[in-house]
Amino acid sequence: MSANQGNENGGQDNSTQGASTKQLHKEYRERIISTYRPLHRELYQMTPGSFFVPSFLNAISENTEEGFRNIISEPSPGVLTFDMLQPQFCKMLVDEAENFENWVRETRTRILRPNTMNAYGSVLDDFGMERMLDKLMKDYILPMSTIFFPEVGGATLDYHHGYVVEYGTNRDDHIDFHVDDSEVTLNVCLGELFTGGEMFFRGVRCDKHLDSESESGEIYNYSQVPGRAVLHCGYHRHGALSTTSGHKVNMLLWCRSSVFREMRKYERNATSWCRVCKKEKEEKQRRFSVQRTSSQTDSSSPCFSQTDSCSP
Ligand SMILES: O=C(O)CCC(=O)C(=O)O
Numbered sequence: 103m104s105a106n107q108g109n110e111n112g113g114q115d116n117s118t119q120g121a122s123t124k125q126l127h128k129e130y131r132e133r134i135i136s137t138y139r140p141l142h143r144e145l146y147q148m149t150p151g152s153f154f155v156p157s158f159l160n161a162i163s164e165n166t167e168e169g170f171r172n173i174i175s176e177p178s179p180g181v182l183t184f185d186m187l188q189p190q191f192c193k194m195l196v197d198e199a200e201n202f203e204n205w206v207r208e209t210r211t212r213i214l215r216p217n218t219m220n221a222y223g224s225v226l227d228d229f230g231m232e233r234m235l236d237k238l239m240k241d242y243i244l245p246m247s248t249i250f251f252p253e254v255g256g257a258t259l260d261y262h263h264g265y266v267v268e269y270g271t272n273r274d275d276h277i278d279f280h281v282d283d284s285e286v287t288l289n290v291c292l293g294e295l296f297t298g299g300e301m302f303f304r305g306v307r308c309d310k311h312l313d314s315e316s317e318s319g320e321i322y323n324y325s326q327v328p329g330r331a332v333l334h335c336g337y338h339r340h341g342a343l344s345t346t347s348g349h350k351v352n353m354l355l356w357c358r359s360s361v362f363r364e365m366r367k368y369e370r371n372a373t374s375w376c377r378v379c380k381k382e383k384e385e386k387q388r389r390f391s392v393q394r395t396s397s398q399t400d401s402s403s404p405c406f407s408q409t410d411s412c413s414p
């Protein structure tokens with residue numbers, strides 16, 4: 103199975119986007135925001151008490167590894183899950199996304215879909231939620247990713263791509279095996295009633311080792327629960343199986359670090375976070391230390407150079 107690189111449509115990568123593309127994207131957003139009328143205005147401003155469940159808010163205010171570990175479960179290495187969103191918030195966001203889709207249809211507005219892998223779903227940043235989601239990333243995800251994903255820029259997240267995706271009849275069916283264009287991804291199921299649609303994970307890899315085999319400890323399938331978040335490194339290979347009945351809606355926040363991306367441009371050696379790079383490095387070190395030990399043993403023995411003769 104080979105993994106795709108999932109990319110944002112209209113590309114918003116700060117480091118690669120030219121000034122004119124940025125300007126076009128800004129104008130595109132302004133056009134939508136000036137005409138689209140939100141259904142639930144309260145979603146557009148961060149209101150922690152009505153967005154998040156109390157256990158999550160307590161862990162955020164405590165802001166310690168122990169406090170986060172009390173609410174997180176890690177069913178497979180690097181896949182963190184925890185209760186996050188209030189049911190009422192989930193419902194309102196599903197309705198808002200539907201309201202936006204209706205507006206798109208009625209006004210025949212051409213919009214950018216969230217990424218190269220989805221034909222359905224909408225970019226929340228494009229219709230007014232950019233500031234709220236930026237706050238969500240900086241005040242609520244960054245504290246966790248600083249602790250749990252420091253090796254992939256989790257401590258320096260500074261821009262994002264936020265969207266909802268929908269699966270089911272007349273929507274996307276599944277999402278192929280891929281890595282995200284993010285350092286850290288937040289994925290929260292908003293509902294509704296569905297069967298199937300499990301996420302599958304297959305281990306963290308750098309670009310060079312994207313198609314390498316998975317080890318048995320890296321193979322993990324997860325059935326999402328509405329309101330419960332999944333937090334994973336963007337380079338953790340994953341996908342979602344077919345939604346076999348009903349309608350599944352997820353909110354995604356691809357969180358990015360411009361510092362980490364800049365550093366990666368100059369990276370020549372093995373990364374510290376890719377499983378294959380790590381194993382290759384360990385193997386090199388092992389061979390190096392075997393070589394050193396054997397040359398030390400040779401040099402301490404009475405005959406260590408080729409010119410020496412051990413014959414009596
Ligand atoms: O819908 C899902 O569960 C996965 C979505 C995803 O991986 C993505 O949008 O990058």
Ligand SMILES: [Fe+2]
Pocket residue numbers: 108280281282287340
């Ligand atoms: Fe993804």
